[in-house]
Amino acid sequence: MTAPITIPGEDQIRGVMLASVSTDSIEDSLDVLYTQGSVIIGLVMIFLTIVAVFAADRVVRPLHQIAATIENVSAGYSDDVLHVDTFTETKSISEAINKMMGRLKLLDDSREEFVSNVSHELKTPMTSMKVLADSLLEQENLPVEMYQEFMGDIAKEIDRENKIITDLLSLVKMDKKGQTLNIESININELLEQILKRLKPIAEKKNVEIVMESFRPVTAEIDETKLSLAISNLVENAVKYNHDNGWVHVSLNADHKFFYVKVEDSxxxxxxxxxxxxxxxxxxxxxxxxxxxxxxxxxLAIARNAVIAHRGAIKVYSEEGEGTTFTVRIPLIYTAS
Ligand SMILES: Nc1ncnc2c1ncn2[C@@H]1O[C@H](COP(=O)(O)OP(=O)(O)OP(=O)(O)O)[C@@H](O)[C@H]1O
Ligand SMILES: [Mg+2]
Structure with missing residues (x-):
């Protein structure tokens, strides 16, 4: 490296300064830096890879746990409860899955209960018929009256079995999603009169008085068969679970949107x-x-299904020993969903 030598205040250059330094040591230092640097970078990369593998494993493990539980549910072990609280996200996923599994379990339980109830109810009349038939077969020379009495009992049991099957079929039909209602414009006052006329003989047996009160003429868009079934069930109950010489009041009212049927009993x-x-x-x-x-x-399950199919509501009010009131509210105009 060279540099001119001047005296301050003069313009003339008096001499030249020459300095020379060897750069070997710098190059040596650079070599060391390069080799050590690559080792450090290599180590850092290995370290980062290890950290990344562990981090990925930590993130994926809860997901594996969730997947394994879902597999278990598909395999039929539905009692597992998920507690994957590692991250806020996995916590909310596992909570949502638990909720869904709870609902599935509820549905499964109710299906099992339904099947066992159905089997039991269908078996009871069968058992009675078998006992009645066996006792007729086992005894010889029975008087005709005995045969008639036992056959009468068997016929009653057949009727019972028939009613259960009919009820079950109407329930199953109404349970189906997207069931089609046969909607017509119907005079509700007349419909109620017809229902009560049909049930009067049963009421007369217990000397129960049925009174109908219509506050106004009502015409509404309904499925006549299904709604008749619902109201008949309510009035039939009001007679069945009544005292001898009791009363049943049926009333019909409406506003601009709904009509209301009230079945009250003593x-x-x-x-x-x-x-x-x-x-x-x-x-x-x-x-x-x-x-x-x-x-x-x-x-009542049938009645409720029918009312809900019409987008209506059914409620019960009752005092033990005093009486019961069922109220039904149905829109005047049917709106399909
Ligand atoms: N008006 C009522 N007063 C008192 N108890 C009632 C009345 N209506 C219903 N219940 C009670 O509710 C139960 C369920 O009624 P629901 O009509 O569903 O069945 P059910 O009358 O026993 O049999 P069915 O299937 O033949 O109608 C009845 O067994 C009865 O105990
Ligand atoms: Mg009933």
């Missing part, structure tokens, strides 16, 4: 704790007492 009433369950299939309040009266516990 009967035995429904205990508070059972009121929420009366619409469940096969639910009967007092099994022994209800068995005497006869029935399967499907009537």
């Amino acid at each position: 009967g035995i009433g429904i205990p508070k704790e059972d009121q929420a369950h009366v619409f469940e299939r096969f639910f009967r309040v007092d099994k022994s007492h209800s068995r005497e009266i006869g029935g399967t516990g499907l009537g």
